[in-house]
Amino acid sequence: MTQEQEKRQVPITNLKTGEVRLSEPIAIQAVKDIAHVDALEVGGPVETIDTDERNRETQEVKKTSEKKIKPDIQSLEQLITNIYSRKGQRITTIPPKVERAIADNFRINEEANARLFEYVVADEFLLVPRHLLLLSREIVGYPALKDALSSFVMNVMLRHPIFSSDAMQAVIRNLPASPSPTDSLKMLSVIEPIRKVSEEKDSNSAYKPAEITMLRRNATHLLATWFFCQRGINLEELAVLLLQTCWGPSSVLLEDDNSKLRELTNIEDPAIFGWIGLRWRQQLLEAKQKQDHAERQLLQARDEAENLKNQLVEENAKLLQKSIEFEQMRAQVEQNIQQLRLSHDEERMHLSHEIESLRGRLIHRLTGSIDMLEVGLAALRNSTPRTEVMVQRAEQVVDALRAELQGLQE
Numbered sequence: 001m002t003q004e005q006e007k008r009q010v011p012i013t014n015l016k017t018g019e020v021r022l023s024e025p026i027a028i029q030a031v032k033d034i035a036h037v038d039a040l041e042v043g044g045p046v047e048t049i050d051t052d053e054r055n056r057e058t059q060e061v062k063k064t065s066e067k068k069i070k071p072d073i074q075s076l077e078q079l080i081t082n083i084y085s086r087k088g089q090r091i092t093t094i095p096p097k098v099e100r101a102i103a104d105n106f107r108i109n110e111e112a113n114a115r116l117f118e119y120v121v122a123d124e125f126l127l128v129p130r131h132l133l134l135l136s137r138e139i140v141g142y143p144a145l146k147d148a149l150s151s152f153v154m155n156v157m158l159r160h161p162i163f164s165s166d167a168m169q170a171v172i173r174n175l176p177a178s179p180s181p182t183d184s185l186k187m188l189s190v191i192e193p194i195r196k197v198s199e200e201k202d203s204n205s206a207y208k209p210a211e212i213t214m215l216r217r218n219a220t221h222l223l224a225t226w227f228f229c230q231r232g233i234n235l236e237e238l239a240v241l242l243l244q245t246c247w248g249p250s251s252v253l254l255e256d257d258n259s260k261l262r263e264l265t266n267i268e269d270p271a272i273f274g275w276i277g278l279r280w281r282q283q284l285l286e287a288k289q290k291q292d293h294a295e296r297q298l299l300q301a302r303d304e305a306e307n308l309k310n311q312l313v314e315e316n317a318k319l320l321q322k323s324i325e326f327e328q329m330r331a332q333v334e335q336n337i338q339q340l341r342l343s344h345d346e347e348r349m350h351l352s353h354e355i356e357s358l359r360g361r362l363i364h365r366l367t368g369s370i371d372m373l374e375v376g377l378a379a380l381r382n383s384t385p386r387t388e389v390m391v392q393r394a395e396q397v398v399d400a401l402r403a404e405l406q407g408l409q410e
Contacts, residue, residue, distance in 0.1 A: 073098045075105040076148060077112040080132065084119035088127030093138050103142040108152070120156050125211070126218040129153045133225045150229065157226070162193040162219045171223075174230065181227050185245035188220050220246050236283070239276055358408075365404050369397040 073079050079102055083091060094102075108116065123129075136149040157163050157172050167187065170178035179187065193207060193215060207215065224242055227233045233241070254260045267273055376393035379386040 074101045075112075076102045076145065076152075077108055077116060078102075080116055080149075080152065081119065083131060083135070084116075084123060084128050086128075087123075088131065091131055091135060094135060099139065099142065099145075103145045106142075106145045106148045108148070116152075117159075120159070124160075125215050126160065126162075126222050129156050130218070130222045130225050133222070133229050137229060153226070157222065160219075162188065162191060162215060165191070172226065181231065181233065181241055182244060185220055185223060185241055188216055188223060189245060189249060191216070217246075236279065239279070362404065365400055369400055372397050 073082060079094070079098070119128075132149055132153050136146050136153075139146040139149070154172060158169060163169065163172060165187075167179055168184065168191075171181075171184045178184075193212065220242075224238055227241070228235070228238050254263060372393040376390035379389035379393075
């Protein structure tokens with residue numbers, strides 16, 4: 001094996017900015033203390049580097065990061081050129097003087113755009129666009145400048161090979177039928193970018209595995225930042241997206257407890273990890289509180305349901321008792337009605353018999369009285385009237401009628 005074959009460039013992650021870049025060519029040695037470089041794809045190629053070497057590279061990046069922007073910048077083109085010249089170094093703020101100056105000169109003409117895209121083509125690993133997006137969020141009071149910077153980043157993304165598919169173009173343009181943020185970030189973890197042909201590179205050259213890993217990582221961070229700035233996704237949702245599409249798949253590279261312990265105790269800048277841990281711990285506590293509250297409500301609801309069930313049983317028993325009583329009363333009423341009906345029929349028969357008897361007796365009495373009165377009248381019509389006969393007959397009729405009247409009154 002030759003000396004060149006024994007040397008390799010490996011991706012180095014800036015723990016403060018999250019950017020990934022290639023290290024200087026170093027000799028690959030079989031040492032015990034190695035750290036796996038995170039890969040977005042599950043089961044993807046894993047490049048290794050000595051932990052001390054990675055720490056030295058990280059410290060080098062941190063020493064050169066967060067440099068201030070030159071105060072003599074007068075246009076947006078100069079600002080973008082200055083940031084691209086830093087090759088991914090962290091820039092947190094724009095001096096107010098520079099911000100006011102470029103706010104009056106933020107338009108980029110075709111010639112300036114052509115000059116800028118020479119830097120864009122050179123930045124094939126997307127080290128700079130995310131910093132431009134983050135810097136645009138620091139601009140307050142100049143919406144046109146902010147929009148111009150965001151528009152430039154969008155054009156950079158649309159022209160890069162890793163975002164060249166129709167689906168990724170639709171995601172960046174936020175079209176209605178575009179994939180969801182989760183699906184978009186997952187697509188970046190498996191996409192195979194094709195290197196653009198340039199004068200400095202061989203037309204047949206392709207990305208190396210370590211370069212693909214670095215490009216996917218930076219593209220994922222850039223697209224996640226784009227979602228935060230343009231889609232209104234909050235930090236908690238963004239952390240979940242990165243966990244599902246980047247951090248989670250990368251965790252499979254930590255094969256045993258020793259590798260996990262090595263990475264856990266090798267965090268140079270724990271600020272963001274502390275925030276994520278505390279935020280998720282807070283969410284876990286809130287979820288636990290909600291779960292406890294829900295369990296208490298469930299127990300209370302069960303007790304109330306049990307009480308209602310017992311009340312329902314009691315009310316059903318009362319209803320059953322009332323139903324039985326009602327049936328008994330209805331049977332008693334029907335029996336009483338039947339008895340009254342029978343008694344009424346019997347009484348009606350008796351009354352009818354008595355009326356018929358009374359009618360017969362009256363007819364007999366009246367007929368007899370009429371006969372006696374006719375006899376008395378006949379006696380009075382004789383040539384020699386016999387008044388005593390009429391008197392006798394009339395007295396008999398009066399006595400008989402008085403006896404009937406007394407019987408009716410009784």
